[in-house]
Amino acid sequence: MHRSRVYALLVDAPRDEAEGAAAFWSAALGVPAETYAPEPQFTDLHGALPGLVLAVQAVDDAPRFHLDIETDDVEAETARLVALGATQVNRWQECRILRAPGGHLLCVLPVESAPEVFDAEAKTWP
Structure with a gap:
């Protein structure tokens, strides 16, 4: 058995437009924007989605x-989602x-949230 939960919504913006996108979403939602130092392609929009992370990500794509x-188990969650299509x-x-299915991207990642948040909100899968 493993557990998972939606952790974040990412606004993917072309690399040369990411700074403007972060400024726009920060102002539009009335929240501060802060570059995430360990991974500078991410700009967090703190407090925009209570319970979730909202961030702008600079990408080399559309x-x-x-x-x-x-x-808590990347391989098991990936296999579960692949089995779903x-x-x-x-x-x-x-x-x-x-x-x-439908073409949308999603990422499966190890637990990033605080343990008490993950424990309270994650679903358990067989």
Whole structure:
């Protein structure tokens, strides 16, 4: 058995437009924007979605939105989602990048949230 939960909504913006996108979403939602130092391609929009992370991610691709799902077992959660119809398209660090039916991207990553948040909100899967 493993557990998972939606952790974040990412606003993917082309690299040369990411700074403007972060400024726009920060002002539009009335929240501060802060570059995430360990991974500077991410700009957190603190407090925009209570209970979830909202961030702008600079990408070398088209603009889109994608979900991050955090889990205590990346391999098991990836296998569960693939069994539901997703396809794995790439890996980045410990994360798995999947494409869901309908074409939307999502990432499966190790637990990032505080343990008490993950314990309270994660669903348990067989």
